[in-house]
Amino acid sequence: MSEPSISTLERKKILKTLFISLLLDLISFTFILPLFPSVLGYYRSKDDSPTSLLNSVFHYLNAYKNAFSRPIDSRYDIILLGGAFGSLFSLLQAIAAPFIGRLSDIYGRRRAMLFSMAGNILSVGLWVGATDFRTFLASRVVGGLTEGNVQLANAIVSDISDETQRGSAMALVGACFSIAFTFGPILGAALATIEMVASNKFAVAAGVSLLLVVVETVYIYFALPETHPRLRDVPxxxxxxxxxxxxxxxxxxxxxxxxxxxxxxxxxxxQSPAMGRRTTQNSMTTLKLLHFLFLVSFSGLEFSLPFVTAASYGERLQHSSPSALNGRLLSMMGLIASLLQGTIVRRLPPLVVVRAGVVTCAISFFVLARASSITGLYSAGALLAVTSATVVTGINSLGSLEAQEVERGAALGQLRSWGQVGRALGPLLFCTLFWWAGREVAYITGGTLMVGVGVIVFTMLQSPKAGKGMVHVS
Known part of the structure; x- marks a missing residue:
């Protein structure tokens, strides 16, 4: 695997462009996350016909709920449906990610990124004009099939970083996630309170989201050069x-x-027989399986937090709602994760990063299984913040080090695809267990699965070793 030969100045410019564009993209993306319950409730109130698409979805949801041995409060209907939307988006991402990655290998990262941005603009544009549920659903489908910024950002980072720089550069992508998830949902919720269009209560939030992705697209067009080693035009x-x-x-x-x-x-x-060559340390198949198993557990835990705050702490809070508590918890997690990625994570080897995150995630599962106080909830949240800052970033770093230069986009796309399948299945499987057997059993089972993930991480993965004759960044 040949290493990038690119000047330090050019590399810094590309990383700066990548950071700004990805931050704009993820802030726009996170606007809608806290709004799902309100958005779905709004469309349900606009069309109360039993035969409407949304009410048909609720019909099947109730049939699913009735299969459980214990009743599920109807106040969770919107939360469950919001989770189903998240799973749909992840499933569509799993389908699209390998194609977007292959597209970037053939036509270049920049063209693939602009193609993805065109899809983002169409998706958010549909949300702006979504006066009914069908249009809103279409916006989510389009977004799921075209969103490729994160995986392309990882490919670009791999193109311009050698093995010694890969982990710190990947942490930059993770930091964008943490910063966006700290501030994006808060901004989205605030903008949703501004009603200027009678036919779409959320048009202002959607409009600002659209503005961000348009600005991002223009910025990428003028500031982002091609980085694919076969196509780039850099010193x-x-x-x-x-x-x-x-x-x-x-x-x-x-x-x-x-x-x-x-x-x-x-x-x-x-090319040289020795240049950039090293023995493969970690099988991509193992990394894909690890990504899948980790996100099955982790996404289920993430999605279940609103249930925990609502069911266990909502009635105890005199001056705060469960939603407000959940918002503060997520903001705290985002802040901790962004601080870790900007300081510690970027300086550690990828394998160490993954191991640390898996251990803290397993502990958080067992803490949540027995937590009975706000302190316990925040302690579990702090552990999850460490996980958010480490595992996916580390897995992507390890995958980028194993992927061959000519097929790096496709390889990282496949790695992301396996993770997105896990993210799509996790909430469904975990909710089923949560409502069927109870919180304690669900979290102990999740923690046990995470321990199994830890066994893979500690016994089957190795730290990549640089080969001889590496070409260093000037």
Missing amino acids: VALSPDSPGETKSTSKVNGATSYIDTTKPISNGRP
Whole structure:
């Protein structure tokens, strides 16, 4: 696997562009997260016909609920349906991610990113004009099938970072998540209180979200260069592997390059039998399975937190609602995660990062199984913040180190696809267990599964070892 040969200045510019664009994208994406209950309730009140699409969905939801041995309060209907929407989005992402990754390998990261942004604009535009549930559903479907910014950001980071830089650069992508999830939901909820369009109560929030993705698209078009090693047009400088080898200056994609003439040329770049080669340390199949199993458990735990706050703490709070408590909990988790990613996580090896996150996640499961106080809830939330800051970032880093340069986009897309399948199934499986057997059994089962994930992490994964003849960033 050949390493990037790109100037430090150019790399910093690309990372800055990536950070700003991804932050805009994720803030826009998180606007809607706290609004799902209100949005679905709004559309349900607008069309109370028993044959409407939304009420038909509720009919099947009630049939699902009635299969349980214990009654499920109707106040959870909207929450369950919101979770179903999240699962639908993740399932569509699982389908689309490999195709978007392959598209970026063939036509370049920049073109694939702009294609994804066109889908984002269409998706949010549909939300702006969603005066009925069908249009709103269409906006979510379009968004699920075209959202590719995160996986493309990981591919771009891999293109421009060598193995020693990969973990810290991947943590930058994770930090965008944490910052966006800290502030985006709060902004979305605030904008939702402003009603300016009678036919769509949430038009203002949707309109600001649309503005953000349009600004992001324009910014990407003018500021983001192509980074795929086969297509990029950036200054490169390759160092000879041993004394006595000669270099000559030539043009690679229009940029001056110092090329070792003793090496054969492939795709405009010198190749060496030793250059960038190392023995594969971790099977991509193992990483895909790990990503899937981790997110099955973790997404179920994430989704169940509103149930815990509503069922266990709502009645105890005299001056606060369960929704407000959940909002504060999520904001605290986002703040802790962003601080960790900006300081500690970016300096640790990917395998250490994954191990730390899996351990804290397992502990949080067992804490939530028995937690009976606000202190216990916040303690579990702090542990989950560590998990949010580490595991997915570390898995993506390990995957990027194993993926071959020519198929990196597709490989990372497949890795994301397996994770999104887990994220789609997790809430459904965990809710079923939560309502069928109770909170304690659900969380102990989830913690046990996470312990199994830990066994994989500690026994089957190895730290990647750099090969000989690496080409370092200048």
